[in-house]
Amino acid sequence: MNWRAFAGLAVWLSCSLTAAAGTIVTNIDDVSYWVGSGPNRAVLIIDWQDGKNAPGETAGQALAWGFRWTGATATGEDMMRAIAAADPRLFIDVMDFGGFGLVFGLAYDLDGDGGNFTFDPEQENGFASDPDDHFREGFVENGFWGYKNGQSTGALPSFADASFGFSQRTLSNGSWDAWVFSIEVDPPFTIPQVSPALAAVPEPSSAALLTLGGLLGLRRIKRHRG
Ligand SMILES: [Ca+2]
Numbered sequence: 001m002n003w004r005a006f007a008g009l010a011v012w013l014s015c016s017l018t019a020a021a022g023t024i025v026t027n028i029d030d031v032s033y034w035v036g037s038g039p040n041r042a043v044l045i046i047d048w049q050d051g052k053n054a055p056g057e058t059a060g061q062a063l064a065w066g067f068r069w070t071g072a073t074a075t076g077e078d079m080m081r082a083i084a085a086a087d088p089r090l091f092i093d094v095m096d097f098g099g100f101g102l103v104f105g106l107a108y109d110l111d112g113d114g115g116n117f118t119f120d121p122e123q124e125n126g127f128a129s130d131p132d133d134h135f136r137e138g139f140v141e142n143g144f145w146g147y148k149n150g151q152s153t154g155a156l157p158s159f160a161d162a163s164f165g166f167s168q169r170t171l172s173n174g175s176w177d178a179w180v181f182s183i184e185v186d187p188p189f190t191i192p193q194v195s196p197a198l199a200a201v202p203e204p205s206s207a208a209l210l211t212l213g214g215l216l217g218l219r220r221i222k223r224h225r226g
């Protein structure tokens with residue numbers, strides 16, 4: 001590839017990435033990263049409440065993924081586990097108490113350059129290796145992950161505190177599950193509202209482009225040295 005072709009591709013890549021990362025979710029159809037297949041659709045929102053916005057946004061510390069399935073058997077836990085298994089940038093730490101799961105920690109490689117996440121359910125002293133990334137954990141010392149539910153097959157719904165844990169939550173078409181970190185360590189343990197600007201997680205093809213861009217960049221450096 002000659003230099004001009006490379007420059008053109010690089011510009012195209014960066015434009016594609018910016019466009020993909022910049023979607024604000026106001027409707028279920030704005031969600032771009034879907035996991036699973038089937039006629040039913042649900043949305044997973046994670047709101048770190050850490051002031052770190054999605055790339056290219058002045059708001060949007062909460063991210064949204066989509067989940068598709070068939071039948072009536074999926075739970076909130078199924079959705080989170082399926083999405084975490086599919087998205088290599090999302091990391092979850094769920095404590096399992098005999099089939100009853102509790103979310104302890106959630107992390108995301110926000111700037112897409114990698115990073116390690118160490119969860120520490122014993123001492124709550126976990127950390128992210130990259131300060132650019134999202135990382136929150138807690139049961140008692142740091143706060144906790146609050147769980148909210150909403151329902152809409154179209155526009156963003158309003159959210160109410162969940163009545164059940166996510167292992168017991170049965171999803172239906174149009175379910176929205178929001179995880180919002182609360183820093184409260186004393187009663188009444190209020191869960192903040194979901195951040196109003198909700199960013200769509202870039203679809204997997206954008207992540208592949210990012211890797212391709214990195215590889216091309218590497219090749220160019222090597223050629224310059226050679
Ligand atoms: Ca990172």
Ligand SMILES: [Ca+2]
Nearest residue numbers: 111113130132
């Ligand atoms: Ca970084």
